[in-house]
Amino acid sequence: MSNITDLKLVELVDKIKKKELSSTEVTIAFIERSKKSKKLNAYISENYESAIKKAKIFDQKPDFKKKLPGIPIAVKDLFCTKNIKTTAGSKILENFIPTYESTVTQNILDEGGIIIGKLNCDEFAMGSSNETSYFGNVQNPVSENLVPGGSSGGSSSALAAKLTPATIGTDTGGSIRQPASFTGTVGLKPTYGSCSRYGIVAFASSLDQAGPMTHDVKDCSLMFEIMSTYDTKDSTSVDFKRENYFTNLNENIKGKKIGIPKEYRVDGMPKEIDELWEKGIKIIKENGGQIIEISLPNTNYALPTYYIVAPAEASSNLARYDGVKYGFRSKGENLIDMYEKTRSEGFGDEVKRRIMIGTYVLSSGYYDAYYLKAQKVRRLIKNDFDEAYKKVDAILTPSTPSSAFKIGEKLNDPVSMYLNDIFTVPINLAGLPAISIPAGHDKKGYPLGLQVIGKAFDEQSILNIAFALEKNISFKNNITDWWIK
Amino acid sequence: MTIDLKTVKHISKLSRISIDDNKAKKLGKDLNSIFSFIEKLNELDTKNTEPLTSIAETTLKLRKDEIKSENIREDILKNSPDKNKDFFVVPKVVE
Amino acid sequence: MSKNNGEYLIIRNDNKYEVIIGLEVHAQVLSESKLFSTSSTKFGSEPNTQVSLVDAAFPGMLPVINEHCIKQAVKTGIGLKAKINKRSIFDRKNYFYADLPQGYQISQYKNPIVGEGSVILDMPNGEKNIGIERLHLEQDAGKSIHDIDPQNTLVDLNRSGVALMEIVSKPDLRSLDEVNAYIKKLRSIMRYLGTCDGNMQEGSLRADVNVSVRKKGDKKLGTRCEIKNVNSIKFMQMAIDFEANRQVDLIEEGGSIDQETRLFDTKKNETRSMRSKEDAHDYRYFPDPDLLPLELNDNFIDQIKKDIPELPDEKKKRFIEKFKLSPYEANILVSDIEISKYFEEVSKNSDVKLATNWITGELFALLNEKNIEITESPISSKNLSKLINLIKDGTISGKIAKSVFEIMRDGDKDPITIVDEKGLKQQSDPKELENLINKVIAENPKNVEAYKSGKDKLFGFFVGQVMKNSNGKANPKLVNEILKKKLN
Ligand SMILES: [Mg+2]
């Protein structure tokens, strides 16, 4: 039999249900591999002992009706997990142990999932390379000293390196799709309001969404089906009828109208990405889909809009980290001094930079020029998509304008770092669902992804389209275990 | 437009993040490059556009007026860096 | 300082200054649970025992709004004859403070739930209309305690997240008496509606006071100062008085007023600048992305309208028309919902005039003496009603009634029982009275002689003697009648 950790999520579920594998065997296998993979720095906290205990309990009285029967899963350290340290990648939450569980992780637990650890991420999810984490860089298993993307970089690395059979991330401007693309994995950012935000450390409330990261589309549909629930604890959670995304998954895309936005052909985009896109278009056509040229005229304004809206919300969301209720505190001569020192020492540079941007765009005299302006442009961007969806069922674009880059390469140029999210950010601004699937390699052998964007709450369609693409692309992630000595 | 050192210091004050002069200069530089890229929005005429405040396709749900939370003082205080058994503790505030 | 004609002027060196006052009243919404969380709003619990993860702003916690608080705000809006806004928005007001765990207060800024309205004040020289600018919902903060630990400030978050209605008046108030009347009227309306208990000792009603002055006759408003969080009418009046005089002095010295936030020091009786608030005075309001705009439909508002009880102004009108009370009497009886309830219970089965007199006279004196509310009255409305009926039907005289009342006050005893037990019933049997009268006539032949010869004044003497012989129980009206017959 092949290695347990080589199996995909759905295969593992199957084998456990058929009693070919026990939860304990599976859990130990992923933990053992995780232990050998410290060099990747994918984990912030390990929950191994408790996880094995839970697996054993599951095996004593297995419930095979569960969708994740005794399946070990490591999750991004942005999800609050009861009695397991939750840091958001920040010194300011270094020792924070929640007494509560996020709705999304609770959904996973309720289906029999077992949490084996908390995965590294950019501090408060602010970053595109996992280089802003207080707990250090994460290695992309694709190649040494390559970033795994961000902010869900620990998640993408752990998944691609098979330290966990599936994982979950959060996506505010591309933080699931970009790392998925950089590591040759699948990542779905659901429609805003599909997955509850309760218990997720907030970055930008109007953009944040949790979503699954998996080896393939089938695994992705299963995870998404489990994660997406209506939650009265989140006022922005939407009460709509959720599909059986996993059962309904099919590759039939005959007659589907797929839009190709001309504005996504940006200057200086590597040729491989263009070719990848063409390959996707060809597959759609061959499978009976219809390709339609569309225009999303305000695409170029998405990134500047995002870099006003997200920091503004973040500056306010992160005000609660003041050294009083939880987390790190620095000694101060008085209350204000304590605040200023705590926040100065507790936050990293990127977080501080964004708090400052956010504070500035909301401050008196600048609100109208920046924040209000950005909200108006956000409407224009959403209108673009509304218009496009009168003509098409889904939209196909590349996931990122380039493949993964070297650690340190873009560290001193924030704007060039921000440009990484150029294809993903508009989708968050419009609140739409989008999936990134691996679709090829560049000449360095690094993975590249394609993105399928859907109508609001029409995750089933983009899962199906991605499923069809996946079948025809037959992408193979050629990861050697270079980090395991 | 440019963000000068005084503005950087003012924002840092509002944000309650202390910053020394060297860092302020570096930050000022970063902010200026970010804002020059943000200025792009001025190309757009948005006079007649309504701001989009909420992207969620739903209306505000109302909760019943019921007490569901119990006394969890221990949990609430547990993670606090400075506390006594009843209170959060902060440096003396003089009004 | 002159307070004639409702005018409040400060005079310095022949300059007359008018004082302009506006109030931002913070009224705690009567509700079981908090505005955005399910913890209790109960007053006086152990510190930090009514704090949820949401109230303490733990990572990942989100606000979910309490429907009842919205209804209460709408109800209050209707009571203030104000416009109800069908779409309102919750904003974040950002600032750092020890008792503000989120680092922002959720409030309403540009789009409040209630718009313009008005309140009528009954002033000695007539009615005065005070404009309401708006009413919005917001969260209360926690409490910083400075006097337990000498080295540190302690924070109690029990209040954190409790719903407040901020009611902002227009700068229409012109005197300390108007401020007093305005607060009392607001309190009265909210207590009628059951939207705020108005308990100032427990902090259910506090106000930020905006004060400015201008030379009499000027049209333009002067620069105002805001005095934060004053929690009694007396302190409001003291603060305004100090602040207005401070401003006048400054102007007279050739200085100018800085618009600023000030604090009233109740011990020193002075206001002073709040430096800590000034330090970062940029609230960076923006719509809370964790909440959606609040949309109310007509049906929702109409349902609430159906629940609006008769309010003090309408009740007063009815009392005057139906019961023929004087405006003065009606005012007193409607000023507080509990008083009006008591009055209506008593007058339902008894003479209205007597009820009015007994409540505003004897009963109020008793409550005053004991320093208690009418809800704690030792005499129930039922028993007071019985007492009044005993007077009305002639069973006892008004004078006897007073002594019965004295007995009732120590234990709400049924006045009928008291009258029976003590044998206080008025003697109204003409035969018995005739016997009494005959006796008095027989015992005083000289006076009878004198009366009959024209000394009319002696009639009173005979009445007195009869009453004395009956221990005050003889029905005076009958005694008069029979005596007249006998003597003439
Ligand atoms: Mg105020």
Ligand SMILES: [Zn+2]
């Ligand atoms: Zn207020």
